[in-house]
Amino acid sequence: MNKPNPNDVTLFLIEDDDIDAMSIKREFKRREISSPIVRAKDGVEALELLASGKISHPFIILLDLQMPRMNGLEFLTTLRANSAYKNSVVFVLSTSQDESDIFNSYASNVAGYFIKDEGGDGFISIVDIIDGYRNVVHLPLS
Amino acid sequence: MSSGKKFRVPTIIKYNLLDAEIDTMFNDIVMFAAKSCDKLFAMVNFIDVDKLWVFSQVGLFPNEMDQKNDFCKHTVNQTGVLEISDTLLNERTKLNKVVKETPNIRYYAGVPLINTEEQILGTLCVFDTKPNMLNKHQKSILKLLAKDVVSQLELRRKNFELSKLTDLNQLITKNNPDLVFAKDSDYKILHANTAFLSLFPEKMRDKVIGSSALERYSDAAAATFIVQDKLAFEQGKAETIEKITFSNGEIRTLFITKTRFEDDKGKAYIFGIARDVTEREALIEKLKKSNSDLEEFAYIASHDLKAPLNAIKRLVSWIEEDASEVLQGESLEHFGMIKNRIDRMNMLLKDLLDYSRVGKNDGLPQTLNLQKTAKHCYQLLNLPQGFKIDIDDIDLVLPKVPLELVLTNLISNAVKHHFKKSGHIKIHCKNLAHDYQISVTDDGPGIDPSLHEKIFMKFQTLKPRDEVEGSGLGLAIVEKALANYSANIAVKSDIGKGATFTVTWPKLEASHK
Numbered sequence: 321m322n323k324p325n326p327n328d329v330t331l332f333l334i335e336d337d338d339i340d341a342m343s344i345k346r347e348f349k350r351r352e353i354s355s356p357i358v359r360a361k362d363g364v365e366a367l368e369l370l371a372s373g374k375i376s377h378p379f380i381i382l383l384d385l386q387m388p389r390m391n392g393l394e395f396l397t398t399l400r401a402n403s404a405y406k407n408s409v410v411f412v413l414s415t416s417q418d419e420s421d422i423f424n425s426y427a428s429n430v431a432g433y434f435i436k437d438e439g440g441d442g443f444i445s446i447v448d449i450i451d452g453y454r455n456v457v458h459l460p461l462s
Numbered sequence: 463m464s465s466g467k468k469f470r471v472p473t474i475i476k477y478n479l480l481d482a483e484i485d486t487m488f489n490d491i492v493m494f495a496a497k498s499c500d501k502l503f504a505m506v507n508f509i510d511v512d513k514l515w516v517f518s519q520v521g522l523f524p525n526e527m528d529q530k531n532d533f534c535k536h537t538v539n540q541t542g543v544l545e546i547s548d549t550l551l552n553e554r555t556k557l558n559k560v561v562k563e564t565p566n567i568r569y570y571a572g573v574p575l576i577n578t579e580e581q582i583l584g585t586l587c588v589f590d591t592k593p594n595m596l597n598k599h600q601k602s603i604l605k606l607l608a609k610d611v612v613s614q615l616e617l618r619r620k621n622f623e624l625s626k627l628t629d630l631n632q633l634i635t636k637n638n639p640d641l642v643f644a645k646d647s648d649y650k651i652l653h654a655n656t657a658f659l660s661l662f663p664e665k666m667r668d669k670v671i672g673s674s675a676l677e678r679y680s681d682a683a684a685a686t687f688i689v690q691d692k693l694a695f696e697q698g699k700a701e702t703i704e705k706i707t708f709s710n711g712e713i714r715t716l717f718i719t720k721t722r723f724e725d726d727k728g729k730a731y732i733f734g735i736a737r738d739v740t741e742r743e744a745l746i747e748k749l750k751k752s753n754s755d756l757e758e759f760a761y762i763a764s765h766d767l768k769a770p771l772n773a774i775k776r777l778v779s780w781i782e783e784d785a786s787e788v789l790q791g792e793s794l795e796h797f798g799m800i801k802n803r804i805d806r807m808n809m810l811l812k813d814l815l816d817y818s819r820v821g822k823n824d825g826l827p828q829t830l831n832l833q834k835t836a837k838h839c840y841q842l843l844n845l846p847q848g849f850k851i852d853i854d855d856i857d858l859v860l861p862k863v864p865l866e867l868v869l870t871n872l873i874s875n876a877v878k879h880h881f882k883k884s885g886h887i888k889i890h891c892k893n894l895a896h897d898y899q900i901s902v903t904d905d906g907p908g909i910d911p912s913l914h915e916k917i918f919m920k921f922q923t924l925k926p927r928d929e930v931e932g933s934g935l936g937l938a939i940v941e942k943a944l945a946n947y948s949a950n951i952a953v954k955s956d957i958g959k960g961a962t963f964t965v966t967w968p969k970l971e972a973s974h975k
Contacts, residue, residue, distance in 0.1 A: 339773040346780065415769070 326355065329454040330379040333359040334366045334395065335413075336387040340436065343443035344382065353451055363390025367398060370405055378459035380450060383430075385414035385421055393421070396428035409459060413446055473583050474511050477615045478622040487618075488611060491586070492517035495607050499571070499600045501588040506611055507534060508575070508584035523589070524560055532558045534585045537572035543601045546570040548593035560589075569594040571601075573608040578616065586611055641716070641736040649674040649691050652731065661708055694720035694732045703739070715740045760818035764811045771811070775804045806927060813933035817920075820867070820943045827859045827970050832891050832900070835862070839870040848884025849877060854891045858898055860967060864943045868951075869902070871936045872963050876904035878930060896969055903962040909955040917953065 331348070335341045341359050348357060358375055360366035367390075369375055381399075385392035392412060399405050412425045412433045425433050434446050473479065488506040496504035496517045503523050506515040516523045532555055537544040549555040549568050560567045572587030586608040588596075596604070635642070635655040644653040651671055659667045674684075686704065694700040700720045707713050718736040725731065782789065782797050789797060833853040840851060851873070858865070869889070876887045885905055892899040909917065909924070916922050918941050921934040937951070944951055948968050955961035 337773075339776055342780075343776060 326454045327353075328378065329355050329459065330376055331355055331357045331450065332366070332369075332375050332379045332381045333357055334361075334363065334381060334387070334392070335359065335384040336361050337384070340384070340413075340443070344447060347443055347447040351447065351451060353447075355454060362387040363392065363395030363398070366390075366395055379408070380454065380459075381408055381410040382446070382450070383410055383412050385412060385416050385425075393424050393428070396425065396430070400428050409457075411446070411450070472510050473508050473615075477619050479508075479511055479513070484618075487614065488515040489517065491515075491607050491611055491614075495586060495588055495604060498603045498607075499588045499596060501569070501571075501590040501594075502565070503567075503589040504587070505589070506575075506584065506586050509538065509582070511584070520565065520591075523565065533570050533589075534572055534587060537585045537587065538574050538582045541574060541576065543596065543604055544572050545596060547595055566591055568592050571596050571604065573604050575608050575612050575615075577612050583612070583615070639738070641734075641738075643734045643736075645674075645691060645732050645734065647695065647730055649688060658736075663710075690718065690720060691732060694722055694734075695730060698722045703743070714738055715743045757818050760814060764815040764818065768808065768811050771804060771807055775801065775808075778804070806931060809931065810933045810935075813935040813939065816867075817935050817939050817942065820864075820939055820946070825861050825863055827861050830858050830860060830862060830865060832856050832858055832889065835865060836869050836873070836889050839866055840873050843870065843874050843877065845873075845877060846883060848882075849880075849887065850885070851887045851889065853889040856891050856893065858891065858893075858900075859969065860898065861947070864947065867943050868900075868940050868965060871940045872902040875936060875963075876902060876906060876961075878932065879924070880904065880906040882906075898967045898969065899964060900967065901962050901964040903960060905960040908957045908959045909953065909961050910957050911955070914953050914955070918951075 331344070333341055333344055335344075345357055348355070356376075358369065360369050366381075383392045383395065390398075392414065396410065399408060399410070410428075410430045412430050413436055414421065414433075415436045416422075417435055422433050432449070434449075436443070492504040492506055492515050496502065496519060502519045504517045505523070507513075533546070536554070546552050546555055547569060549558070549561045549570060555561055555567075555570065558567070567589045569590040569592060570587060572585040574585055575583045577583055586604065588604065638655055639657055640655075641658040641661070642653075642655040643651055643658050645651055651673060654670055659670055662670055690700045690702050690704075698721065701718070703715060703717050705713055705715050715738070716736040717739045718734060720732045720734045722730055722732050778797065778800055833855045836851070836853045845851075873887060873889075877885070887905075888901075888903045890901050890903070892901075913924060917924065918937045919934075920938045923930070923932050923934040941951055944965060944967070949965060951963060951965045953961060953963050
């Protein structure tokens with residue numbers, strides 16, 4: 321069986337905006353979700369963290385698209401090309417409503433694309449989904 | 463007929479008779495008249511010209527004007543040959559100086575000079591010293607010669623007018639700032655004005671006529687001229703804006719019109735006019751760029767300002783949550799006000815964004831039911847329970863997005879500014895010949911006529927924003943959206959009498975069909 325304990329599923333947050341990252345962390349705390357959250361501020365840092373083994377399996381990636389150095393789509397391309405991480409579960413959470421961003425994200429096999437709404441309620445919904453997801457989903461353990 | 467009764471341009475001016483060269487103009491005719499009529503003297507004279515053309519076979523004929531009057535003033539009152547076979551037997555002539563003294567004229571015959579407009583200009587006449595008669599043959603020669611005098615005058619007039627026209631043409635050719643040229647079917651330049659020639663280095667100018675673009679420009683540049691020339695030859699007309707590198711290396715933008723024309727033999731040519739529009743095109747380009755920069759700026763500014771504002775909003779609500787036990791009284795109120803101002807700023811930014819985007823990709827006119835469209839608009843607005851809306855059931859052909867934008871704003875205003883919890887809004891539409899006239903009427907508090915102009919201005923609100931939330935951009939957005947379709951909006955309202963906003967929206971050509 322590869323169904324993990326929901327609290328063992330790490331949320332790997334790749335997000336350059338501190339307040340957006342805090343929104344997620346806060347919502348986790350409010351719901352008393354004890355899953356660990358690890359954050360990278362851009363694609364480059366995310367790849368470094370993955371390579372250093374600091375992100376323990378199983379994990380879900382929550383990815384922003386507009387970031388300095390290496391943006392979300394570039395990160396996705398690199399991720400999918402790497403045999404060690406190509407199976408990773410990735411959700412995109414972005415302000416971009418651009419059709420081509422949505423299309424390109426799904427072309428890189430993301431599990432879902434969410435748009436950050438202006439009021440910040442979107443962060444509550446995404447945590448709803450991640451919470452539900454980690455409870456029911458079977459994830460690769462390595 | 464009497465020439466004197468009609469106003470006319472004096473012969474002297476009409477036929478340009480001031481010139482020295484006319485002195486001998488009719489000498490051949492008067493000589494021939496005298497000889498063919500077998501008379502000693504012949505004369506051409508004009509009613510309003512102080513000049514006589516006289517031929518004499520025997521010494522001088524007194525070159526005085528009074529005998530002209532005695533002899534000729536009756537000739538010009540008829541159209542045929544007037545003959546006085548013996549001047550001493552004629553009351554008018556017997557006392558004339560040339561009859562009484564040398565050369566003792568005894569015979570006169572004259573023909574009027576009649577031009578193509580049937581004006582009598584003067585006479586051609588013959589004199590002799592013995593009484594006589596002209597035979598039929600001589601009379602017809604005299605008439606024929608009179609016609610010849612007139613044809614010579616007419617020819618002279620045409621030449622004169624032509625030369626005036628030529629002078630004018632030269633003036634135009636020389637001073638027209640547009641480049642004017644004509645080409646034959648081998649694309650060779652047949653005619654070019656001064657402006658056209660001045661494009662070329664001075665030493666080349668005399669070689670321009672007769673040359674073609676093929677010889678003067680690179681193959682590529684010449685090819686583009688030829689394409690347009692061909693088009694003009696085929697279709698009769700071609701218009702282009704071309705960037706042309708002049709011989710001094712300067713690149714100018716020319717608006718060129720080429721028109722085909724044919725000569726009397728049916729050979730085709732093109733006539734071209736090129737206007738230098740470099741500065742105009744540059745200005746248009748600049749204006750376009752600054753407009754799009756401005757729009758982009760408004761868009762980016764309103765979009766990018768939203769992100770930090772939303773971050774502030776979240777941080778504030780977190781502090782409020784975390785410090786709910788500490789925050790009390792005024793501080794709590796202040797927190798509420800902060801959040802309210804954040805919402806207000808968000809609304810301002812949203813409306814600013816809408817304002818900057820109005821008119822972009824608004825789509826084509828389509829058949830829309832006013833009732834359905836308006837319903838769709840007010841359903842999105844979350845109208846309070848007490849409001850009733852009546853809408854005409856009518857189909858319109860209008861672009862959907864701007865119509866919805868206009869209706870949403872007008873309905874939302876009617877509700878927002880209403881002073882009661884309930885109200886009645888009526889949306890009517892008159893289908894006029896060339897316009898739709900859509901009106902939104904409410905039974906709200908009404909608007910003071912002195913403020914009617916102000917409500918359409920940007921960022922203007924009638925009440926403090928703390929009382930009625932609003933960016934003050936709603937009607938400005940409506941007006942801007944309507945302006946794209948040459949539509950307009952007007953308000954009719956007075957305090958306590960509700961308000962009617964009427965949109966006059968021109969129908970598009972497609973909707974007439």
